[in-house]
Amino acid sequence: MGEEINEEEFELNEVKDxxxxxxxxxxxxxxxxxxxxxxxxxWDSSSALKLPKRCYDAxxxxxxxxxxxxxxNMMFVWSIYSTFFTPLEFGFFRGSPxxxxxxxxxxxxxxxxxxxxxxxxxxxxxxxxMVYVKGNFAFDFLGCFPWDAIYKSTxxxxxxxxxxxxxxxxxxxxxxxxxKMEKDIRINYLFTRIVKLITVELYCTHIAxxxxxxxxxxxxxxxxxxxxxxxxxxGDYKYINxxxxxxxxxxxxxxxxxxxxxxSVGYGDIHAVNMREMVFIMTYISFDMILSAYLIGNMTxxxxxxxxxxxxxxxxTDLIKYMxxxxxxxxxxxxxxxxxxxxxESSYTKDSILExxxxxxxxxxxQTLYMEMVQKVKLFEGCSDEFLNQIVMKLNEEFFLPGEVIxxxxxxxxxxxxxxxxxxxxxxxxxxxxxxxIAEFVPYDIFGDVALLCNIPQxxxxxxxxxxxxxxxxxxxxxxxxxxYFNDSRQVLSNLLKARETDLRIKQMEPDITYLIAKQEAExxxxxxxxxxxxxxxxxKALINAGGDPSKTDYDGRTALHVATCKGxxxxxxFLIQRGANVHCIDKFGNSPLLExxxxxxxxxxxxxxxxxxxxxxxxxxxxxxxxxxxxKIDILRRLLKYGVDPNSKNYDHRTPLHVAAAxxxxxxxxxxxxxxxxxxxxDRWGNTPLDEGQRCGSKPLLKILENAREKCICNQ
Numbered sequence: 172m173g174e175e176i177n178e179e180e181f182e183l184n185e186v187k188d189x190x191x192x193x194x195x196x197x198x199x200x201x202x203x204x205x206x207x208x209x210x211x212x213x214w215d216s217s218s219a220l221k222l223p224k225r226c227y228d229a230x231x232x233x234x235x236x237x238x239x240x241x242x243x244n245m246m247f248v249w250s251i252y253s254t255f256f257t258p259l260e261f262g263f264f265r266g267s268p269x270x271x272x273x274x275x276x277x278x279x280x281x282x283x284x285x286x287x288x289x290x291x292x293x294x295x296x297x298x299x300x301m302v303y304v305k306g307n308f309a310f311d312f313l314g315c316f317p318w319d320a321i322y323k324s325t326x327x328x329x330x331x332x333x334x335x336x337x338x339x340x341x342x343x344x345x346x347x348x349x350x351k352m353e354k355d356i357r358i359n360y361l362f363t364r365i366v367k368l369i370t371v372e373l374y375c376t377h378i379a380x381x382x383x384x385x386x387x388x389x390x391x392x393x394x395x396x397x398x399x400x401x402x403x404x405x406g407d408y409k410y411i412n413x414x415x416x417x418x419x420x421x422x423x424x425x426x427x428x429x430x431x432x433x434x435s436v437g438y439g440d441i442h443a444v445n446m447r448e449m450v451f452i453m454t455y456i457s458f459d460m461i462l463s464a465y466l467i468g469n470m471t472x473x474x475x476x477x478x479x480x481x482x483x484x485x486x487x488t489d490l491i492k493y494m495x496x497x498x499x500x501x502x503x504x505x506x507x508x509x510x511x512x513x514x515x516e517s518s519y520t521k522d523s524i525l526e527x528x529x530x531x532x533x534x535x536x537x538q539t540l541y542m543e544m545v546q547k548v549k550l551f552e553g554c555s556d557e558f559l560n561q562i563v564m565k566l567n568e569e570f571f572l573p574g575e576v577i578x579x580x581x582x583x584x585x586x587x588x589x590x591x592x593x594x595x596x597x598x599x600x601x602x603x604x605x606x607x608x609i610a611e612f613v614p615y616d617i618f619g620d621v622a623l624l625c626n627i628p629q630x631x632x633x634x635x636x637x638x639x640x641x642x643x644x645x646x647x648x649x650x651x652x653x654x655x656y657f658n659d660s661r662q663v664l665s666n667l668l669k670a671r672e673t674d675l676r677i678k679q680m681e682p683d684i685t686y687l688i689a690k691q692e693a694e695x696x697x698x699x700x701x702x703x704x705x706x707x708x709x710x711x712k713a714l715i716n717a718g719g720d721p722s723k724t725d726y727d728g729r730t731a732l733h734v735a736t737c738k739g740x741x742x743x744x745x746f747l748i749q750r751g752a753n754v755h756c757i758d759k760f761g762n763s764p765l766l767e768x769x770x771x772x773x774x775x776x777x778x779x780x781x782x783x784x785x786x787x788x789x790x791x792x793x794x795x796x797x798x799x800x801x802x803x804k805i806d807i808l809r810r811l812l813k814y815g816v817d818p819n820s821k822n823y824d825h826r827t828p829l830h831v832a833a834a835x836x837x838x839x840x841x842x843x844x845x846x847x848x849x850x851x852x853x854x855d856r857w858g859n860t861p862l863d864e865g866q867r868c869g870s871k872p873l874l875k876i877l878e879n880a881r882e883k884c885i886c887n888q
Contacts (some may be wrong), residue, residue: 191372212374215515239291246284250344253281255377257338262381262388263422264319264332282315300534313337336667345370364473368466375462376433379455380425386447387413394445400424402444402780482503487511510571515657537563541642547615548589550666558652565648571635577618582633584622585646590614593639597631623649624667625687658693658718696723703731703747706740721752728758736768736776754785763788769810783813793820796828800840808840819850826855833864838873841865853882 201757204222225333230237288311289718313334322331350361387398395401396411403410403424413421428441432452443449490511494504541563543611545551566589569579578584580600595612609631612618622629623646653660699719702711711731717719732752735743748754757763765785769775789795796816799808808828812818819827829849832840841861845851851861865877 175783201730232287234291236796242284242287246280247344247348250341253338254342254345254374257335258381259377259422260319261332261335262383262385262425263418264388273444278315278317281311285311285315311340361473364469368469372462372466372600376426379429379433380422382451383428384421384425386451390445391414397444399428399444399448400439403441431584432456433462435459506572508577511521526838533774534560534564540720541566543593544589544642545777548617549615549669550617550620550663551665553662554659555656558656561652561655562576562644562649565652566642567642567644569641569643571641573635573637575635576628576632577635577641578622578633580630581628584619584629586845587617587619587623587644587649588633589644590616590618590640591642594636595639596634598634599631620667624664655713656717657691657714660691661718692723693725695719696725699731700724700725700729701736703734703740703743704738706738706743708740708743708746711743711746715750721747721750722756724756724758727760728756730756730758732756732764733758733762733767736764736773736780737771739771739773739776741773741776741779744779748779748783754780754783755788757788759792765814769814770807772810774804774810777810777814787811787814787816789816791822792816793822793827796820797822797826797831800828800831800837800844801835803837803840805840805843809843809847812843818844818847819853821853821855824856827853827861830859830863830864833861833868833873834876836868836870836873838870838876841873842876845876845880849880851877 223676316334318334322328325331349363349367352358376634383399387395387400390398390401397414400410400413400421403413410416410424424441429440432455435456443452487508490507494507499507516780538560543557543561545563545566551562566590571593576594577588580598590612592614595618596608596671597610597618599607599609601607612633619629621627653663695714695718699711699714699721702708702714724730730752732744732747732754735747735755754764763785765777765780766787768774768780769787796808796811796818799811818829821827827849829841829844829851830853832838832844841849849861854860862877862881865873
């Protein structure tokens with residue numbers, strides 16, 4: 172097969188698997204047909220043709236190129252001409268107008284197209300990669316031969332002229348055109364099919380007309396009166412010398428004979444005269460019955476195709492083929508066919524009827540149909556109306572016959588069912604195959620919920636006792652709704668425990684369900700904190716409205732308020748405070764929301780927190796202030812003092828922040844501390860004051876600040 176375009180070189184080898192689209196397979200086909208080459212092969216793999224990429228790409232024609240598409244369109248028009256003219260040329264060769272005979276030389280155009288195909292890239296049907304050359308070389312090439320000229324040069328051997336029919340292979344272009352039209356949504360499908368059927372009918376009568384005339388022309392001249400046209404008389408007009416009659420009249424007369432024969436409404440004016448004509452008419456009428464059945468069947472299909480009955484018949488046929496191929500047993504065959512018939516009879520369900528209705532309208536219909544029933548389901552007792560609205564929107568109706576198994580014991584469950592009508596039984600199957608009835612399901616009961624919510628295999632088999640209608644909900648749909656409404660999710664799990672109090676197996680699962688609730692709470696806290704971290708107020712509102720607690724802490728003891736104040740989202744902080752978030756909460760690192768705001772420099776948020784009663788709640792204010800002083804974070808220090816931290820707080824050595832500032836020579840920090848009331852005479856564990864530390868440091872600006880502070884302190888005393 173031709174190599175891909177992006178390779179460095181291209182190698183054309185013999186193809187042994189008869190794949191379409193290979194130069195080697197094309198030429199091998201010609202070699203086998205005409206006996207060229209050694210052993211019927213034009214070449215073998217040892218004499219492969221190799222061309223460099225640059226040389227080969229210069230001659231490659233892209234199938235989507237504008238010029239090539241124009242050429243394809245032109246060849247389509249020529250294919251229409253060739254398909255029509257080939258039967259005409261075959262039948263009316265003797266006595267056809269001279270200007271029609273010259274059209275034989277247009278075969279050069281088709282020969283050029285055959286040669287052009289050797290340089291056209293196409294998508295391989297198997298690998299869908301771009302490879303070179305595609306087509307059926309033998310038929311295309313043989314159809315380009317001037318068979319009429321060959322016929323004359325070989326002494327008018329009649330068998331040679333039959334090769335003209337090879338040109339009808341070009342009709343595949345017309346077939347491709349109609350297929351393309353049928354797939355084009357811009358063109359009416361009914362119109363396309365009708366045009367196609369009319370074209371088939373007219374073309375068949377056209378071929379028959381040409382063959383009818385051909386049968387008459389191949390009779391010896393002395394016996395031409397013993398042909399259907401030679402013996403024909405229409406009124407006063409005689410066709411005894413039909414070769415001399417106008418070409419159009421001969422063709423119309425032949426076409427008339429073909430049409431009335433096809434329609435079986437012949438009036439006796441035109442009829443078979445000799446044995447050959449009789450045989451052909453019998454063959455033609457037999458073919459016509461098949462053609463008529465084809466046309467009528469297709470027209471009927473255009474009217475009824477897509478109906479409920481047609482879809483049911485097609486599906487049933489495919490289903491029977493599937494069951495035969497897989498050799499399914501008689502019992503399961505009956506169940507499958509019975510279920511399909513039931514779906515056919517009960518196809519007026521919400522899914523089949525309302526699939527094209529807008530979602531909002533379908534939601535209202537679902538609420539009307541199912542809300543009252545869902546409210547009576549014990550699993551959903553105490554749930555909010557919003558939650559129930561989401562549930563009813565996800566429900567789908569299904570019908571089941573008696574004896575059908577809905578859920579099997581030990582199977583993985585991916586959907587739950589609510590009984591709308593009918594009765595089902597829950598059966599336990601022992602290791603020895605014995606059955607024990609566990610429970611009975613009646614309307615408003617639900618099953619599959621335990622296995623789905625607890626992620627365990629189905630504990631018991633559920634089987635239909637009488638014809639029932641069930642409301643089905645997919646696992647993913649239920650889980651998504653439960654994740655959206657946390658309070659309702661917790662209520663559902665609580666109802667699950669209450670509804671199965673008599674079931675020992677469910678009671679044993681109580682720790683697992685409790686763990687599941689705790690896990691959901693932790694996930695919700697993470698969701699709330701994550702929404703606060705990214706500033707997504709709408710998502711945060713949705714989570715809190717669904718039951719999220721803004722005061723719940725994560726594994727680090729941090730709340731959404733911690734995160735929002737740290738990131739500086741004032742609007743989210745305001746919303747959390749309105750929803751009752753704890754402004755005094757301390758994480759495991761000792762940070763309060765106000766401290767986060769102070770450290771991050773979010774003054775507006777800090778003011779908002781203070782207005783709502785927030786405090787810094789520093790457990791070791793002295794050590795914390797000393798650390799801030801050491802790091803010379805004057806802005807943070809000023810904000811801490813502003814929001815109530817005592818500047819004379821002491822660390823474990825009874826040293827105040829002013830001690831540290833004086834020891835480090837930080838006169839600016841010392842001035843801020845003194846501004847907020849730091850005591851220059853406070854003594855540490857060793858009896859040293861900040862002034863003593865300043866004197867040891869030797870910083871004149873610092874000493875001046877400390878001495879001024881001492882004088883003010885003495886004056887105040």
